[in-house]
Amino acid sequence: MSEAVLSEIQFFIVGQAYYFAAGVLICYDYCLTLSREVEFFWRGSRLSPAAMLFYVTRYAVLLKTVFIVLESDLGWPARTEESCKIVVGCAMALNILLLCCAAVFSAMRVYALFGKAKHLFLIILCAGLVNPAITLYLYLSLTIVKHPFPDQCGMTYNLADTAYDSWTMASRASSVVSDGLVLVLTWLRVRPVDVAVLGLSSAQGRTLSTVLVRDNAMYFGSLFVLNLVGLGIGRESLVSATLGACSANAA
Numbered sequence: 001m002s003e004a005v006l007s008e009i010q011f012f013i014v015g016q017a018y019y020f021a022a023g024v025l026i027c028y029d030y031c032l033t034l035s036r037e038v039e040f041f042w043r044g045s046r047l048s049p050a051a052m053l054f055y056v057t058r059y060a061v062l063l064k065t066v067f068i069v070l071e072s073d074l075g076w077p078a079r080t081e082e083s084c085k086i087v088v089g090c091a092m093a094l095n096i097l098l099l100c101c102a103a104v105f106s107a108m109r110v111y112a113l114f115g116k117a118k119h120l121f122l123i124i125l126c127a128g129l130v131n132p133a134i135t136l137y138l139y140l141s142l143t144i145v146k147h148p149f150p151d152q153c154g155m156t157y158n159l160a161d162t163a164y165d166s167w168t169m170a171s172r173a174s175s176v177v178s179d180g181l182v183l184v185l186t187w188l189r190v191r192p193v194d195v196a197v198l199g200l201s202s203a204q205g206r207t208l209s210t211v212l213v214r215d216n217a218m219y220f221g222s223l224f225v226l227n228l229v230g231l232g233i234g235r236e237s238l239v240s241a242t243l244g245a246c247s248a249n250a251a
Contacts, residue, residue, distance in 0.1 A: 103128025
């Protein structure tokens with residue numbers, strides 16, 4: 001067995017390990033928070049737009065985990081190329097749905113914090129939808145295949161490596177801009193909390209500010225940093241590919 005084949009197999013195994021580790025964390029988090037979901041959403045709660053967004057986001061993540069397992073070599077043994085197209089296609093659709101839900105969630109958060117400011121809602125929503133739009137374009141440009149060894153579903157992009165890297169960097173950059181806007185806007189808004197308008201005491205107002213700033217920093221700050229890291233990795237790959245192409249042409 002050649003070194004290239006062994007390297008490819010190792011890449012698949014490591015990739016599966018990361019996916020399964022993330023899936024385990026998602027299932028573990030679901031079990032931890034199920035009692036709160038029952039208390040705050042199932043018992044007498046009306047089906048509001050916010051509740052619908054919660055359900056779609058929460059259960060799309062769980063469903064996507066199932067499809068990720070199915071498309072791996074731990075899925076069913078009699079997979080075919082057609083079944084791979086169905087499984088991978090469903091996982092891709094759920095990924096697009098989750099990206100759109102994240103954009104709507106960010107826009108709704110800013111909309112609520114700024115007194116139903118529709119212009120800010122539209123700005124954040126449009127910025128957040130750039131990533132799923134680019135991701136959808138990349139998904140439409142790929143071909144889903146069945147790998148004979150390792151036995152699992154896979155995909156090949158019908159784009160040049162540099163073009164794929166450029167589009168990936170563009171999607172990451174849009175996420176950095178969107179998450180950065182939400183991070184800054186939320187921080188600016190919750191610092192001077194008007195406790196009189198909210199009908200809260202000074203102590204309650206400080207507590208609300210602390211919770212909003214903390215949760216905002218943890219969620220959007222983490223996304224911001226992760227997208228920056230992804231952008232840096234993509235930039236490095238793009239530069240390496242460009243230098244390699246230039247060296248090949250020179251030779």
